[in-house]
Amino acid sequence: MKARLLRKIHFDKNSINYKLWAYFVLFAALLLSLLWLLQIFFLNTYYQEMKITETNRIATVIAEKYGTEDFVDTIRSLSISNDMYIQIETDDAILFSPGNESGRMPIYMYLPEMSTVRKLLFQDNQQSASVIIPEKGPGNGDRKTLAYASFLERTADSKVILYIFSPLFPVDSTVGILRNQLIYVTIISLSIAFSLSIYLSNRISKPIRSITKSAERLAAGEYGVPFEGGHYTEIIQLSETLNMTSAELKKTDELRKDLIANVSHDLRTPLTMVKSYAEMIRDLSGDNPEKRRAHLEVIIEEADRLNLLVSDLLDLSQLQTNVTPLEKSDFDLAEAAQSIINSLGVYESRDGYKFNLEVPAEPAMVNADENKIKRVLANLLNNGVKYCGADKEVDIRITSQGNTVRCEVSDHGMGISPEEINQIWERYYKTSTHHVRATRGTGLGLSIVKEIMQLHGGRYGVESKEGEGSTFYVELDRER
Known part of the structure; x- marks a missing residue:
């Protein structure tokens, strides 16, 4: 029980909670110390x-x-309102001295x-001094008088001198009153500061502690x-950023x-086929050239499929990590499209596919990495x-805007549903649309398209209607 209590009241001196509390209390203590210095220790000097x-x-003033009509009235008013004795005299006469009716002390004082x-x-x-x-005599204590003198007029024949005497009363009683008040003010202020510091430090550090626990999870x-x-x-803002990070x-x-x-499935299937046909060659078709050739064709086809999968995975990884830099040059996008169509001629001659290419009259020159754009x-x-x-039929249309x-590739198939259209660029995502041609792709083709276009800073997308087909497009900047 005692150990649990000690753990509960333990302060981590490096925590935000402790530092906020300490700084707040320290600030309040410094402020009160300054108030004590000004009101108690420096009050007499300030006075x-x-x-x-x-x-x-x-x-x-x-x-x-001096020399005006209201001169005497002004002196009398200043003397009374400021509790000062004011006298003006020459070498042989007193020009002004407070009368008994003013309540001022007599001149001899x-x-x-x-x-x-x-x-x-x-x-x-000097002009003034x-x-x-200190006042002497019984009962005066620490009383002092401020004596001031200056020349109102100063010539060889005449001198007019202004005297001002102002009593400086002891401030000890005032300091005592202020000290008692400041003791209460200090206690109340430190209590409020202590409470506020604990409240604010907990309020600020609580969401940080919550974020820390979530980060640990x-x-x-x-x-x-x-x-x-x-x-x-x-x-x-930090929590929103971490929420996005968590979601990603x-x-x-x-x-x-x-x-x-x-990948496990795509690797297991061709490996199973290779193993099965290799066993068939060993057990069944070893002496039959035709069967052996057919079985070897399957093994070669499955090996090519494995090679294509590994190649696509490697290319996608390199694109995502920017391992291979872009080698940009100016080239005709229409010529690049025609070269790709030529390489797919086997689909036309063997399977009856048709590629319709529409290009502008002028060369569609772009500045990009030619090999990656061909990919x-x-x-x-x-x-x-x-x-x-x-x-x-597959339509390829190239336009300059x-x-x-812009290059568009359109098909007349079943199209893509709105629920799936934003997911087709992800790796291995397969739509629910049935293929017309039984193909053994890797499922990485559109992901590679996305990565290459993002490296170029180009635009890409798809427009599709179910039952009518889809149009994929990419856009590149023209040559520099």
Whole structure:
């Protein structure tokens, strides 16, 4: 029980959950520390700097008003509203001093400070001078006075001096109040920050943990496992990408299983035939030349079929992995189609098939890998022969459309159903349409067409109507 509890409260310091929590709490602690520094430790310094700035501002206002009609009223108003003692004097007279009705302290209360700041003003030979002077006497404690003096007028014959005295009250009581308040603020703020950090870290890391578990299932071979996103765009995009990956892996796994099943079947059938006819030659037809020749023809035909299957598998693998680069050149697509038709002449002479080729008046020049495009045309023509109608006719039509050359191969067979038309480009997929000609293809022809056209960046597709036939087409860019 104790070990289980320890495992439950264990923190992984490298986890997103822990780091989000730690960073959030650390940020809150730094913010509160800054608040403590500003409000407690620097409050006295800040207070003095503020009073000095305010005194300089008031002195500037008085200097600007000097000599105007409302000069005295302005000084009196500033003195009362800012709790300052303001006096203006010359060498032999006082031009302005607050009266008793203003509630200001009497003049003799600031005589020591006045003497000190006056001495600084004349000693440094400056336009203004200021000094903070501690107040002496019983009951004053740490009270201080800001003494300021400046020349409103300064000539050889006359000097007009402005004095401003502002008491600096101790801030210890204020600091004590703020300290008590900040203790409560700190406790409440850290509690809220702690709670929010746990909530947010769990909310952010929960979908990531879910994705991790699904990824572990995917790694264990459970293809097609769903990935659930969270409430954040990045995690939603990640889950969508992983869902597509999972679906593709499931599809690839199914194709792999189908491939193994089909290849096993396609290899077993001719191997069985080879073995059977070899045994027949050994046991039955060894002394009969005609039977021996017929049996050997079957063995050779089955060996050719095995060779074609292995060759197609190798070609498809090389196309999918881009092992063999494209060797592009400019050539006439119509001439390439005619050469493929010539190579299939045995179908015309022996089986009665007819190939109808329609080409434009001008050469249909394209820029592509000629050998691979001939492979495309050969596969489409063989597919047309396999699925053509009772008329045994296959139409080949080449047209030029702007910067594109299009080749169409049409048959008049049973067509392809809408449910199957998007699947015919997959390896080993066979439609439900019956063949007119009993052929022993590898089932990889259209997959090879797709891979070659994708390598060229060309377009390919099929248009079909059930009961009327199908038209396969490829499109290539014209010569450069």
